[in-house]
Amino acid sequence: MTDPRLAELTRLLPDLKLSTDPGDLDHYGRDWTRRWTPAPLAVAWPASVGEVQAIVRWANGQGVAIVPSGGRTGLSGGAVAARGELVVSLDRMNRVLDVDPVDRTLTVEPGIALEAVQNAAREHGLLYPVNFAARGSCQIGGNIATNAGGIRVVRYGNTRQWIAGLKVVTGAGDLLDLNRGLVKNASGYDLRHLVIGSEGTLGIVVEATLSLTSPPPPSQVMLLAVPAMDALMKVFAEARRRLRLEAFEFFTDKALRYVLAHGAQKPFAEEHPFYVVTEFDAADGQAENDTLAFFEYCVGEGWVVDGVIASSEAQAASLWRLREGITESLAPHKPYKNDVSVRISAVPAFMDEMQTLLDAEYPYFEVVWFGHIGDGNLHINVLKPADLDDAAFVDQCEHVTTLLVETLVRHGGSISAEHGIGLVKKPWLGSVRSEAEIALMRGIKAVWDPNGIMNPGKLL
């Protein structure tokens, strides 16, 4: 620790765990994007709100930038530290602080993994319903910073909907205790909602009170084979009308091929262009009839050509693996990712144009898509050919992204459905937010973080 700024930090907080070990710098300077070379000043692991606050005040005094750091499973570079920042890892602040079965809330430190939150709720007969594949390693603080979505949004909304209270250390070093778990509190600007989705640029979440709900009734998982893209949203509309949906996800034949190669089990004898995995309430006999009627109707209309309903929990898990295993199965191919959304009603027209665009612009690259089609959210993954240089690959993909953005704008969509802007999507922020909005965001940022130390260069 020869850096005088770090020496000062150690003097202020002698018990603070701090590292400048090159392995730590490399590990904690990255998220799941791989485009930036980590170069933080150091990594700190505060163990208390007081330590976080002291670090932020030190950073203001020393002019050191801070990158708040959770599970670093982000896909937009929001947790990258490549410019001499102090990484503030919340790994050590990972406890459940309180469970209240009357309020149906769970109060946790920010470094707790999503899966640990889900388990803690389940132990009390309750549900924390936000869910996605990275649940084992992502942290609730990061979920809040990106307003994480995932596979249950169609039923339960995004993370935003489940935050009853937040403690936040602002960029100025003030500790805020926002909303304190109240169901109703009409007392001025809801700063809690400003922090949710702010990608660490306003402050550091140091505690969260999460709302829980009753677990849903028993559900069924069904996989459907869909012969044509234009049938997907028709199947969705029928499913939403007839069933009580928990999830409605789609993926393509190409996505399936990668998951199968990665060890998943083939669901149908034949191949089909599109697949839907859906989960829905199945509490009683009526639900069984509804399911059958839904399936038969879709088959009769030619929108579905095959289907399977899981008859055991193991089979349900294996159907879900076909969708949830995609990201991991693609990872070795260093995919370039788009995470786009349009209004649900705009999905068919947008998908048509998008497919035409991708076919024309990526004649030599493999493109795999899947996503939360019931939320209007599509994930596009362009796989890097093994012989192509990383930077050249990204350049080509960014060129196509610029074209894709034009299509998105025509359909009123967003360049970031759930991954956030971070570093990756900054060039296109102006496609989804107006100049006036961006100016307001900058103004708000300056109010919360007057010295600009909080995750600078991200988002704005």
Added chain:
Amino acid sequence: MTDPRLAELTRLLPDLKLSTDPGDLDHYGRDWTRRWTPAPLAVAWPASVGEVQAIVRWANGQGVAIVPSGGRTGLSGGAVAARGELVVSLDRMNRVLDVDPVDRTLTVEPGIALEAVQNAAREHGLLYPVNFAARGSCQIGGNIATNAGGIRVVRYGNTRQWIAGLKVVTGAGDLLDLNRGLVKNASGYDLRHLVIGSEGTLGIVVEATLSLTSPPPPSQVMLLAVPAMDALMKVFAEARRRLRLEAFEFFTDKALRYVLAHGAQKPFAEEHPFYVVTEFDAADGQAENDTLAFFEYCVGEGWVVDGVIASSEAQAASLWRLREGITESLAPHKPYKNDVSVRISAVPAFMDEMQTLLDAEYPYFEVVWFGHIGDGNLHINVLKPADLDDAAFVDQCEHVTTLLVETLVRHGGSISAEHGIGLVKKPWLGSVRSEAEIALMRGIKAVWDPNGIMNPGKLL
């Protein structure tokens, strides 16, 4: 229109409906509070977004303050114009602009009444679930400005949860088009949520895209007689565990007496200290068994001593009238209102302390309470003795409010659950928001409204 500022406005917008008629100034300068003498400069009724924007720019140029004005059913003085402001009434901007059954959204102008929104949704087989007694006269723009709650929050949340998009003219005159109906859009600070609940201090809502949902299954309405305060939350806990609640409201014997005097029908032969009206799903035979089991359990525990289930829609309406008619039945007594909330788990202890306080401090005033107890929200109405001067009455009540606030703070509560801060609760804002939070709010206000023309003196 001899005022040169108004002459300039008329020159800029020759078609703008504008009035300085004393009757209009008096009518549009008030909300449901009656503590301020209306004294606006004039009332304007813009008919388009363009006119709103031009008015805001004129106001910046002329240094005229603006009071955005909806149905003026507010109870905190947020729509009062008593200091030479221009009232901008949204009465003429009251159309349904679009219904999208695929997105399940309704796009409306801000001046539409809540009830008209509910009806428009129903015409398309869908539900806009926010609901409260002022539905016929309150406007959606005002609902958004206060994040209105009401009687279905226990099931559906506040207004915030149902806003998929907002168009807003900021205090600087910029037109923002926020979120545009997307389900997922992780692209920076969610300014939409900052506007919701901002009480007209940041800008004027000029269009809203509302999310709709499927109508609930058939429901039942039940009225319960509860012998003691400490049983109320036990009944709630059981009801939440065993039934799928739509609403869970309580009121006292005194509240009932006023509603009965106002023409409602007596529900039980005997009088009881507390009543609960609850509505819950009753789709099938199982639900009937659950209801019976719930009722018998509560009776067995001594928490409930009588009950009635509505056997027709007319009876359901008459049970609901017992709760929804309270505010109107109290109005002639010029009630001083507290609208407080605590966490649900804190309700029993808080109610105990509150009752002791009210008994001690209001020996000569009648105090009527009721509220959304399933959300931790209590409405306290202190009735003005006929022979007491208005100002002296308010003075005495404000003294007690200051004591009540101390109790609230001890229980982590809020001085405004759903009515907003407005003018009425400004003295106690500091009891629910910290100095740092208020400083951030002021900073944000300055970013959105640099000349301070938007509803000045309200909230902050």
